[in-house]
Amino acid sequence: MRKDAVVRAAGIGILAVAVLGCTNYGLRLQELAPDCYVVYGEGGNSGVFFSDTAVLIVDTKMKQGAERLRRWVRSKAPHQRIYIINTHIHRDHSAGNHLYDDAVIMAGNYGEKFWNAVAAREDMPNRWLDDSLTWHWKREEILIYNVGQAHTYEDVVVYLRQRKILFAGDIVLNGYHPFLDEQVGASIAGYQRVLAELLQKFPLRWVVPGHGKAGSTELITSMQAYFKDMVEATMSPEQEMVARERYYGFSSLPINKAGFEQTLNFIRKSETLR
Numbered sequence: 001m002r003k004d005a006v007v008r009a010a011g012i013g014i015l016a017v018a019v020l021g022c023t024n025y026g027l028r029l030q031e032l033a034p035d036c037y038v039v040y041g042e043g044g045n046s047g048v049f050f051s052d053t054a055v056l057i058v059d060t061k062m063k064q065g066a067e068r069l070r071r072w073v074r075s076k077a078p079h080q081r082i083y084i085i086n087t088h089i090h091r092d093h094s095a096g097n098h099l100y101d102d103a104v105i106m107a108g109n110y111g112e113k114f115w116n117a118v119a120a121r122e123d124m125p126n127r128w129l130d131d132s133l134t135w136h137w138k139r140e141e142i143l144i145y146n147v148g149q150a151h152t153y154e155d156v157v158v159y160l161r162q163r164k165i166l167f168a169g170d171i172v173l174n175g176y177h178p179f180l181d182e183q184v185g186a187s188i189a190g191y192q193r194v195l196a197e198l199l200q201k202f203p204l205r206w207v208v209p210g211h212g213k214a215g216s217t218e219l220i221t222s223m224q225a226y227f228k229d230m231v232e233a234t235m236s237p238e239q240e241m242v243a244r245e246r247y248y249g250f251s252s253l254p255i256n257k258a259g260f261e262q263t264l265n266f267i268r269k270s271e272t273l274r
């Protein structure tokens with residue numbers, strides 16, 4: 001590379017940092033509505049909602065992403081009480097829990113023994129949620145809803161009623177094959193039941209998936225179509241080809257645990273068990 005090209009490339013690098021902003025600790029953020037953000041990736045997507053006296057965090061990421069999320073939240077809300085909801089037990093959504101002292105940390109009722117077997121003791125929630133709970137914060141009604149078994153045994157979604165925003169955890173993904181994890185209770189029938197319920201129950205402006213970009217209700221209908229197509233793909237080689245092409249560009253994360261083949265195998269296996 002010629003020297004002026006190197007200088008130009010370095011200049012673009014500096015510009016990119018300036019545009020993204022150092023104050024966000026390298027996090028990719030999107031403000032969906034006043035005081036309400038999605039913080040993308042580095043583990044699952046997180047939702048953050050600020051009020052004058054409290055902060056709601058939906059999923060705490062993992063590793064450096066978890067640390068950066070905490071620093072960003074504390075820079076914007078140094079003294080507010082923190083309330084954490086884990087949409088589910090997977091570590092990419094819950095492994096930052098231990099970074100928050102004195103926070104209320106809530107998840108579906110997996111129980112301590114199961115939590116310790118799958119996730120880390122240090123990230124254990126301090127409240128289990130059996131069905132649903134509504135909080136009235138200034139100018140917002142927050143519904144925390146245990147939808148039951150779909151991606152795991154105890155999936156929880158969070159809905160902001162005034163802003164019409166749904167944080168769906170890994171029940172909804174955008175451009176990813178789902179991680180169908182037998183150990184934590186993944187169920188195709190459960191997914192289909194919950195996806196239909198979410199569409200029917202909530203007026204939606206934004207749907208925040210567990211992974212991938214936020215969107216509208218079409219993320220839910222696409223997820224329904226995904227399972228329908230994949231079930232059909234197990235029925236004939238022709239339908240399998242169609243599905244393979246349709247979902248060719250989907251990401252397969254975690255590698256070796258999620259992907260086209262993994263979904264097909266999961267469906268085949270659950271059918272023989274039925």
Ligand SMILES: [Zn+2]
Nearest residue numbers: 044092170210
């Ligand atoms: Zn995830």
Ligand SMILES: [Zn+2]
Nearest residue numbers: 088090170179
């Ligand atoms: Zn997950």
